[in-house]
Amino acid sequence: MASIGPLPFTAEAKSTEGRVLLYGKTKLCPPVFYTPRKPPLVLSSALRGFGNPRTGEDGCNWGSSSSRRRSTRATSRDTDGGPSEETLQATIEKSKRVLALQRELVNKIISRRKIIASIKNGTSVSLDDDSSSSVSENDASFSSLEDAWTSDIGSRNGSVPSLEGDNENVFQSYVGSSTLSEIPVSKPTTISCDCGKDEALLGERSKFSSNGTCLDTTHQPEMGAANSSDSDKTDVVLPSFSIISEISSLDSHKTDIAPPSLSNNSGIRVPKDKKEGDLEEATAQIEADDEDDSEDAKPPPLAGANVMNVVLVAAECAPWIKTGGLGDVAGSLPKALARRGHRVMVVIPRYSDYAEPQHTGVRKTYKVNGQDVEVSYFHVYIDGVDFVFIDSHMFRLGNNIYTGNHVDILKRMVLFCKAAVEVPWHVPCGGVCYGDGNLVFIANDWHTALLPVYLKAYYRDNGIMKFARSVLVIHNIAHQGRGPVDDFFQVDLPEHYKDLFALYDPVGGDHFNIFAAGLKAADRIVTVSHGYAWELKTSEGGWGLHNIINENGWKLRGIVNGIDTKEWSPEFDPHLTSDGYTNYTLETLHSGKAKCKEALQKELGLPVREDVPVIGFIGRLDNQKGVDLIAEAIPWMMGQDVQLVMLGTGRHDLEQMLRQLENQYRDKVRGWVGFSVKMAHRITAGADVLLMPSRFEPCGLNQLYAMSYGTVPVVHAVGGLRDTVQQFDPYNESGLGWTFDSADAQKLINALGNCLLTYRQYRKSWEGLQIRGMTQDLSWDNAAQNYEEVIVAAKYQW
Numbered sequence: 180m181a182s183i184g185p186l187p188f189t190a191e192a193k194s195t196e197g198r199v200l201l202y203g204k205t206k207l208c209p210p211v212f213y214t215p216r217k218p219p220l221v222l223s224s225a226l227r228g229f230g231n232p233r234t235g236e237d238g239c240n241w242g243s244s245s246s247r248r249r250s251t252r253a254t255s256r257d258t259d260g261g262p263s264e265e266t267l268q269a270t271i272e273k274s275k276r277v278l279a280l281q282r283e284l285v286n287k288i289i290s291r292r293k294i295i296a297s298i299k300n301g302t303s304v305s306l307d308d309d310s311s312s313s314v315s316e317n318d319a320s321f322s323s324l325e326d327a328w329t330s331d332i333g334s335r336n337g338s339v340p341s342l343e344g345d346n347e348n349v350f351q352s353y354v355g356s357s358t359l360s361e362i363p364v365s366k367p368t369t370i371s372c373d374c375g376k377d378e379a380l381l382g383e384r385s386k387f388s389s390n391g392t393c394l395d396t397t398h399q400p401e402m403g404a405a406n407s408s409d410s411d412k413t414d415v416v417l418p419s420f421s422i423i424s425e426i427s428s429l430d431s432h433k434t435d436i437a438p439p440s441l442s443n444n445s446g447i448r449v450p451k452d453k454k455e456g457d458l459e460e461a462t463a464q465i466e467a468d469d470e471d472d473s474e475d476a477k478p479p480p481l482a483g484a485n486v487m488n489v490v491l492v493a494a495e496c497a498p499w500i501k502t503g504g505l506g507d508v509a510g511s512l513p514k515a516l517a518r519r520g521h522r523v524m525v526v527i528p529r530y531s532d533y534a535e536p537q538h539t540g541v542r543k544t545y546k547v548n549g550q551d552v553e554v555s556y557f558h559v560y561i562d563g564v565d566f567v568f569i570d571s572h573m574f575r576l577g578n579n580i581y582t583g584n585h586v587d588i589l590k591r592m593v594l595f596c597k598a599a600v601e602v603p604w605h606v607p608c609g610g611v612c613y614g615d616g617n618l619v620f621i622a623n624d625w626h627t628a629l630l631p632v633y634l635k636a637y638y639r640d641n642g643i644m645k646f647a648r649s650v651l652v653i654h655n656i657a658h659q660g661r662g663p664v665d666d667f668f669q670v671d672l673p674e675h676y677k678d679l680f681a682l683y684d685p686v687g688g689d690h691f692n693i694f695a696a697g698l699k700a701a702d703r704i705v706t707v708s709h710g711y712a713w714e715l716k717t718s719e720g721g722w723g724l725h726n727i728i729n730e731n732g733w734k735l736r737g738i739v740n741g742i743d744t745k746e747w748s749p750e751f752d753p754h755l756t757s758d759g760y761t762n763y764t765l766e767t768l769h770s771g772k773a774k775c776k777e778a779l780q781k782e783l784g785l786p787v788r789e790d791v792p793v794i795g796f797i798g799r800l801d802n803q804k805g806v807d808l809i810a811e812a813i814p815w816m817m818g819q820d821v822q823l824v825m826l827g828t829g830r831h832d833l834e835q836m837l838r839q840l841e842n843q844y845r846d847k848v849r850g851w852v853g854f855s856v857k858m859a860h861r862i863t864a865g866a867d868v869l870l871m872p873s874r875f876e877p878c879g880l881n882q883l884y885a886m887s888y889g890t891v892p893v894v895h896a897v898g899g900l901r902d903t904v905q906q907f908d909p910y911n912e913s914g915l916g917w918t919f920d921s922a923d924a925q926k927l928i929n930a931l932g933n934c935l936l937t938y939r940q941y942r943k944s945w946e947g948l949q950i951r952g953m954t955q956d957l958s959w960d961n962a963a964q965n966y967e968e969v970i971v972a973a974k975y976q977w
C-alpha cells in the first residue's frame with residue numbers, strides 16, 4: 180500500500196433490563212434509552228397535608244420503616260401541640276381516604292403484574308381475578324404489602340426513596356414530563372412492525388444480549404424510507420402500551436405515586452395452586468423474588484441519561500478488514516460505548532464474504548454518478564454492538580480496499596456514505612431499526628467525511644433527521660480525498676454546496692477536498708490525541724486544512740485512543756499459545772516474556788540469545804512512520820549487539836529496503852514484508868524495545884500495545900506519541916520509555932543508545948519501566964467516556 184501524503188484519494192495509509200424507553204416528544208424523535216431514575220416515592224400535596232409543616236417531616240411515609248417511625252412521632256407531636264379534636268378527626272378521615280386510595284392503587288398494580296406474569300408464563304389470567312387478590316380494608320397485611328412494594332422499588336433502584344423535597348421535584352418532572360415518556364418498561368411484549376425482519380437475527384439478538392431494545396413503530400422515518408415492501412412483517416419486541424396506559428391511569432388518580440417498576444423480574448408471580456387472595460403470600464413472594472432479582476440485577480448504564488443511538492461509519496473495521504489503526508478503532512471504540520449503555524452500530528462496506536454477518540433481506544438503490552446501484556445489508560451482533568455490512572458489487576475488493584484510481588475510490592465512498600446515512604432507517608438490528616432520533620453518526624477520516632455533508636444537505640436542510648448529529652474523527656489529516664474541482668459533480672450535491680469542498684493550496688492550487696467539507700459540516704470534530712489536536716492547527720501539521728481547523732477549533736477535541744484489552748493482552752493473546760510462545764502476566768513477566776522472545780528468535784531464524792535486546796518495528800511503510808530514519812541509523816545499530824525485527828507493508832522502495840537490510844545483516848535483522856496480525860502480536864510480545872520514529876503520529880497504537888506487553892517504546896515525541904510515552908527519568912524512576920524531539924536519525928540513536936544502556940546495566944530500572952507500562956489503564960473505557968461527552972454536546976447543539 181503506497182502511502183504518501185495528500186495525494187488524491189489515497190486512502191490507505193493514512194490513512195437492560197433496567198433500561199427504559201423514553202419516547203420522543205416529536206415524530207422525528209424516536210425512543211431513547213435512559214437510565215431509570217430512582218423512583219421517588221412521594222405523595223401528592225393532598226396526601227402530604229398531614230405532615231408536620233414546622234419540621235418538614237411528612238406524616239405519611241411509604242418509605243422505609245424508619246421513615247414510618249418518624250411519621251408516628253410527627254403525629255404525636257401534632258397531638259401534643261394541641262390540635263382540636265375536630266382537626267384530628269378530619270385528619271383521620273383524610274387518612275382513611277388516602278389509605279383506601281392506596282389500596283386501590285396497589286390492587287391495580289398487583290393485577291397488572293399478574294397479567295404480566297401470566298403473559299410471561301403463558302397462562303391466562305382473568306381480570307376478574309383481581310378482586311380475589313385485592314387488599315381488603317381491614318387486611319392487616321397491608322402494611323407488609325406496603326413494605327414489599329417500597330422495598331421492591333427501593334431494591335431495584337439501589338435505595339429506599341425518601342420523601343424529602345428533592346425526590347418530590349424529580350417525581351414531579353417524572354410524571355409531569357410525559358406519561359409515556361419515562362416509564363420503566365420491563366419485559367417487552369411482542370407486536371408487529373414493518374421494520375424488516377430476520378428471524379435468525381431476533382434469535383441471535385436474544386442469544387447475545389438481553390439489552391432493552393430501542394423500539395418504536397410510531398417513529399418510522401419519513402421520506403418513505405422504511406420501505407415495507409422490502410421487508411417482511413416482523414414480530415418485534417415492543418413495550419406494552421397497555422401497561423403504560425395503566426400507569427397513566429394511575430396518574431389520573433391525581434396521586435403522586437412513583438410508578439412501580441414494571442421490570443420483568445418484579446412481576447408478582449401468583450402461584451397457580453395458591454389462593455390468590457392470600458396477600459401475605461403474594462407479598463412474601465414479591466420479597467423473595469426481589470431477593471433473587473437483586474443478585475441478577477444489572478446496574479444502570481454508565482452513560483446514565485446520556486445514552487444515545489450511535490452509528491460509527493468507517494472504511495475498515497477489525498477483525499474483518501484492517502489496513503491500519505482505523506480498523507482497530509472502529510472495532511473497539513464501539514464496544515466501549517456499548518458497555519456504557521449506548522445502542523451502538525458500526526457500518527462498514529462488505530468487502531468479502533465474512534462468516535458472521537447474515538443477510539437482512541433489505542435492499543436499497545442509490546445513485547452513483549447517475550447510475551442506480553443496488554446495495555443490501557448484512558448484520559451481526561457481537562459484544563453489544565450491531566455490525567452492519569453494506570454489500571454492493573462496488574465493494575467486492577477483498578483486502579485491497581483502497582485500490583483503483585481516485586474517481587473509483589470517490590464513487591465507492593459516495594455510495595458508502597449515501598447508504599450508511601440511511602442505515603438507521605432501513606436496517607433492523609435485533610428486529611428494530613435505530614430510527615433517527617437521539618442519533619449520532621461518528622464518521623472517520625476522509626473516506627466517510629461525506630456523511631456529515633449528506634446528513635446536512637439531503638436531510639437536515641430539508642427538515643428530515645433534524646435530531647441526528649455527526650461527529651467526524653480525524654485519524655490522519657494527511658489523506659484528504661483531494662481531486663480536481665470537477666470531482667464535485669461526482670458527489671451529487673446541490674450546486675451551492677460546491678464552496679464547502681473548494682480549497683486552494685500553494686501546491687495543488689484550487690481543488691476539491693472532501694475532508695474540508697466534512698470538517699465544516701460535522702457538528703463536532705475529534706482527533707485521536709491532544710498533541711495531534713494542537714498540531715492540526717499549525718501549518719506544518721494541518722496539511723493545508725489548518726485554517727479550516729482553526730476556524731472550527733471550537734468543535735475540535737483530542738481524545739487519546741484506547742486499546743482493545745481483549746485483543747491486546749499478553750494474558751489472553753491467542754497468538755501466544757503455540758510455537759513456543761506463551762501467555763504471561765505481570766507476575767510471570769520475566770519468564771513469560773523470555774519465552775516469547777526465544778520463540779520469536781526461533782520463528783524468524785535469528786540466533787536464540789536471551790541477553791541480546793530485540794528491537795521491533797511494526798507499521799505501514801511510508802513517510803509518516805519514519806522508516807527511513809531507521810535505515811539511516813542502521814550502521815550505528817548494527818555496531819551494537821542487537822537484533823532488529825521489522826514488520827510492514829507499504830511503499831515499494833521501503834519494502835525493498837527491509838528485504839535488503841535482512842540480506843545484509845542476516846544474523847541481526849529480519850524484515851517481514853506483508854500484513855500479519857499474528858506476527859504483529861508476536862513481535863509485540865517477544866521484543867524488548869519497540870521503535871516508533873514516526874514523523875507525525877496522530878495517536879499511534881503500537882506503542883500502547885507494546886507497553887501493555889512490557890515492551891519499552893522508543894518514540895519520536897510527536898502527536899499521540901508525546902501524549903502517551905513519558906520520557907524515562909532515572910533519578911525518579913519514572914516514565915514509560917524514551918523519546919526524541921525531532922525526526923532526526925542522530926536523535927533516534929541517542930535515545931535508543933540510552934535505552935540499550937538501561938536494558939543492559941540497570942535491570943531494576945528496566946523492570947520498573949515494564950511494570951509501569953503494563954499497569955496503566957489503557958483500555959477504551961476512559962476514551963469512550965470522553966466520546967460520550969462529545970456526542971452529547973453534539974446532541975444539544977443547534
Ligand SMILES: Nc1ncnc2c1ncn2[C@@H]1O[C@H](COP(=O)(O)OP(=O)(O)O[C@H]2O[C@H](CO)[C@@H](O)[C@H](O)[C@H]2O)[C@@H](O)[C@H]1O
Nearest residue numbers: 503504654798799827853854855856859876877878879880
Ligand atoms: N504489516 C502489518 N502487519 C500487521 N499489523 C500491522 C501491520 N502494519 C500495521 N499493523 C497494525 O495496524 C495498526 C496500526 O496502528 P497505527 O496507530 O500505527 O495506525 P495508522 O497509522 O494506520 O493509523 C492512524 O489511525 C490510528 C488510529 O486512530 C492512529 O493511532 C494513528 O496515529 C494514525 O496514523 C496496529 O494495530 C498495527 O499493529
